[in-house]
Amino acid sequence: MLEEQLSRVVREAAMAWLDRRPSERVDYAWLSGFEYDGHRIPLMDRQRGIRKPAGMNAALSMRTVYTAPDATPPYDDAEGADGLLRYKYRGDDPNHPENVALRRAGEDGLPLLWFVGIAPGLYEPIYPVWIVRDEPEHLQFVIALDEGERLMGASGTFTTEQRRYAERVNKTRLHQPMFRARVLTAYDSRCSVCSLRFPELLDAAHIIADGRPHGDPVVPNGLAMCKIHHAAFDQNILGIDPALTVRIRHDILDAIDGPMLRHGLQEMHNQPLLVVPRSRHSRPDEARLEERYAEFVGGVPEVEDPTRA
Structure with missing residues (x-):
């Protein structure tokens, strides 16, 4: 329990630090400068898509790499039939350590940082987000972008109006910011x-x-x-x-x-x-x-x- 409380405090501090970022978009070098209680805790892993700092049981952040307009993304992250977003596993092993770390964040109800690529080496931070359901049969997690989507995701059922709500949230919190970020960067x-x-x-x-x-x-x-x-x-x-x-x-x-x-x-x-x-x-x-x-x-x-x- 003490570890989970510390994990929540670190996340809150990281989000407050991101709120004060000097520019809208961030890169790995800047994200590596976050410190808590005198300890440097990079918010992104250079090689891995899912970041779990040493000493934490659950993932702190996840990343979606940039895909050029004429290229095919390496992972097919998309909306499901319920309107909620999906984030693909690392590989095809549900028990890969990175997938386990992301699953643990969902089980503990911990907020995550999501860094979405908008150009080579540049990311738009989307936070907080939550893992609300695991779909191992499809090798993916279900993502919520706000508290309303968290409730929908936990139930696993949805109405037409709930789907419309999810689509509005996704548009406001993800699609519109990403479109703006990518166009302005271009x-x-x-x-x-x-x-x-x-x-x-x-x-x-x-x-x-x-x-x-x-x-x-x-x-x-x-x-x-x-x-x-x-x-x-x-x-x-x-x-x-x-x-x-x-x-x-x-x-x-x-x-x-x-x-x-x-x-x-x-x-x-x-x-x-x-x-x-x-x-x-x-x-x-x-x-x-x-x-x-x-x-x-x-x-x-x-x-x-x-x-x-």
């Missing part, structure tokens, strides 16, 4: 339209809206944009054609207002995107751009050509 944390470099003022804009066909939360369906350009893009004030050229709606070009309109929108018209990902696999998908640009052209008032000079 664009070097700069607005694709104006090159603004303040992460607090940047969003990951969907080319095709979330929930629609082809609206997947993947980097080729994303554009890093400052909040003004994101809002303009969502409202079809600003469009981007398949050649990665910015177009501004003609009635906005004719409007008279202040410097934000003039410099922030009107002067962007007919300009190429200032920032695009270096990796061709992360660049905006041309088919999605074509689909979205057709909406922009179709949504322009009257019948004037939005690409006019």
